[in-house]
Amino acid sequence: MKRIYLDHIAGTPLHPAVVDALLPYLKEKYGNPQSLHAVGQEALQAIEESREKVARLINAGTSEIIFTSSGSEANNFALKGLALAHQSGGKHIILSSIEHQSVLHSAKNLEKFGFSFSYIPVDRYGRVDPEDVHKAITDETILVSVMFANGEVGTIEPIGKIAGICRERDILFFTDAVDAVGNIPVDVKALNIDALSLAGDQFYGPKGSAALYLKKGIRILPFIDGGIQENGRRAGTENVPAIVGLGKAAEIALEEMESRAMRVKTLRNKLIERLPQTAEHVFLTGHPEERLPHHSSFCVEFVEGEAMLLNLDMQGISASSGSACTSRALKASHVLLAMGIDHALAQGSLVFSLIEETNAKDIDFLLEVFPPIIERLRKMSPLYTQYLEEKKK
Amino acid sequence: MIYSEKVMDHFQNPRNVGTMEDADGVGQVGNPVCGDVMTFYVKVKDNRIHDVKFQTFGCGAAIAVSSMVSEMAIGKTIEEALKITNKSVAQELGGLPKNKMHCSNLGADALHKAIENYQEKQKAKENPPEKLKADKSCRCPYCEEPIEGMEKYCEICKVELEDCPECNMPMNKKADTCPHCGATKVRV
Numbered sequence A: 001m002k003r004i005y006l007d008h009i010a011g012t013p014l015h016p017a018v019v020d021a022l023l024p025y026l027k028e029k030y031g032n033p034q035s036l037h038a039v040g041q042e043a044l045q046a047i048e049e050s051r052e053k054v055a056r057l058i059n060a061g062t063s064e065i066i067f068t069s070s071g072s073e074a075n076n077f078a079l080k081g082l083a084l085a086h087q088s089g090g091k092h093i094i095l096s097s098i099e100h101q102s103v104l105h106s107a108k109n110l111e112k113f114g115f116s117f118s119y120i121p122v123d124r125y126g127r128v129d130p131e132d133v134h135k136a137i138t139d140e141t142i143l144v145s146v147m148f149a150n151g152e153v154g155t156i157e158p159i160g161k162i163a164g165i166c167r168e169r170d171i172l173f174f175t176d177a178v179d180a181v182g183n184i185p186v187d188v189k190a191l192n193i194d195a196l197s198l199a200g201d202q203f204y205g206p207k208g209s210a211a212l213y214l215k216k217g218i219r220i221l222p223f224i225d226g227g228i229q230e231n232g233r234r235a236g237t238e239n240v241p242a243i244v245g246l247g248k249a250a251e252i253a254l255e256e257m258e259s260r261a262m263r264v265k266t267l268r269n270k271l272i273e274r275l276p277q278t279a280e281h282v283f284l285t286g287h288p289e290e291r292l293p294h295h296s297s298f299c300v301e302f303v304e305g306e307a308m309l310l311n312l313d314m315q316g317i318s319a320s321s322g323s324a325c326t327s328r329a330l331k332a333s334h335v336l337l338a339m340g341i342d343h344a345l346a347q348g349s350l351v352f353s354l355i356e357e358t359n360a361k362d363i364d365f366l367l368e369v370f371p372p373i374i375e376r377l378r379k380m381s382p383l384y385t386q387y388l389e390e391k392k393k
Numbered sequence B: 001m002i003y004s005e006k007v008m009d010h011f012q013n014p015r016n017v018g019t020m021e022d023a024d025g026v027g028q029v030g031n032p033v034c035g036d037v038m039t040f041y042v043k044v045k046d047n048r049i050h051d052v053k054f055q056t057f058g059c060g061a062a063i064a065v066s067s068m069v070s071e072m073a074i075g076k077t078i079e080e081a082l083k084i085t086n087k088s089v090a091q092e093l094g095g096l097p098k099n100k101m102h103c104s105n106l107g108a109d110a111l112h113k114a115i116e117n118y119q120e121k122q123k124a125k126e127n128p129p130e131k132l133k134a135d136k137s138c139r140c141p142y143c144e145e146p147i148e149g150m151e152k153y154c155e156i157c158k159v160e161l162e163d164c165p166e167c168n169m170p171m172n173k174k175a176d177t178c179p180h181c182g183a184t185k186v187r188v
Helices: A016-025 A038-057 A071-085 A101-111 A130-136 A159-169 A240-278 A305-314 A334-338 A360-379 A382-392 B005-012 B060-073 B078-082 B086-092 B098-126
Strands: A065-068 A092-096 A116-120 A141-145 A172-176 A195-199 A210-214 A282-284 A295-300 A349-353 B025-031 B036-045 B048-057 B159-163 B170-172
Touching (some): A038 A065, A038 A240, A071 A101, A071 A141, A071 A195, A092 A101, A101 A116, A116 A130, A141 A159, A159 A172, A240 A282, A240 A360, A305 A349, A305 A360, A305 B005, A305 B060, A382 B036, B025 B098, B036 B098, B048 B060, B048 B098, B060 B098, B078 B098, B086 B098
Parallel strands (some): A092 A141
Antiparallel strands (some): A195 A210, A282 A295, A295 A349, B025 B036, B036 B048, B159 B170
């Protein structure tokens, strides 16, 4: 069976050139970058070259990149490290209500240390209104965190405006850009971003490769104490193969981002246009235009996400969902609920996120197998039966 | 695959799916907040479950559990059917992932509710009761968290509540069907 992978947001496949670049560092170039000898220095040079490439991708300075093990680590690092380092200025932090769990749970933990949080709502497209951020700022506010783009609904946030407001008020601005970097242009200087997280597995780099950008001169509490790696801000022997892979992926992304985006966007647009036509009560979630180029997300009424995913998987299609049943916590996506989508509809969430290899045939196949799956599941859905009975009345 | 072969078989080829016009008992459990809604219909003949139909809105496990429960119930006496437990259903299915065990609770509950509905109807036939008036519960029908005071709003589910015009129990203001008595509101 042919596999059609439409789960970019869970992680992209590796670009072949990334594999070629990192393999020597799993084999013969095994040195520890902190060693003085030639084997170590070879590895050191490799990670510093990677740092330059990652910095270039987001228009940062080389010394402003701190490598981490995941986007979640970078988010934890930013929230906790900045909050604790800047608490003398106040203990109030502003977050969007649709932040990633790694940001929201970091905030929960910071509450134990006396920090308080304001959560900014989003509109029905999942967009934060910069004016709401402005209004939430108090004299105690030290940090604002709004994600660059949301992985569940694809919506891109007005980051430049929000960051501009923070810069004016001299408040730190952090953005979780894990879903954005490498897929859409991100320029930390032009956008006035103080801190940003990114992850390689969202743009054809390896899993376990990620970074925190921190503007030069901003204090942060080290996340892992120990040696002098990453300038003492994140100790621990560097994951050289992952870092080399991240650098290569960043280099390729800078060159190919635009053409990649154009290609997947054409196919994605077709999916957004056609999927809701294949069955009744299928709605697009997230912003119709201001969204990640590879991202399409829907809510299918009267059916549950996991049941759809299993059926799609049997047809070889890999997708994801924000339904309660697919999450181990058995809670519907906080993003969809924040957008005002009710619980029942949120259970029918489906995300198809395209990758470079996706082609027109894949999309056609999905459009072909989707309606019978929905029809079958609706036939056994008491909610659909209730709806039909009401319609009759 | 996260599910056993048997679960996948029942998910792909669920037995006894559908509704029943002339059911002797109907029971619905669950709500969309936790992800599953199951409706069971039973037909009873000579104190035995003669036929079962079900409809399920839910994940793979929920659908497989419903199918298995329906299969297990048919042919059993009322007393035997009431003894079907979440454990026995999960066992018959060759096990369920830990975080899906609650689905098997729902399956057995829905069947039992349908049977209880049948038993109530039987009783009602024997001695017609005065109109039932439900006592007002001060718990959210969706998450079962207590609702404070007169507030018609559940802090946990963030749903606005109002009293069902039929049974007076709290229901989602935006919902069309009461989760307690199944009464349907007229769409305005």
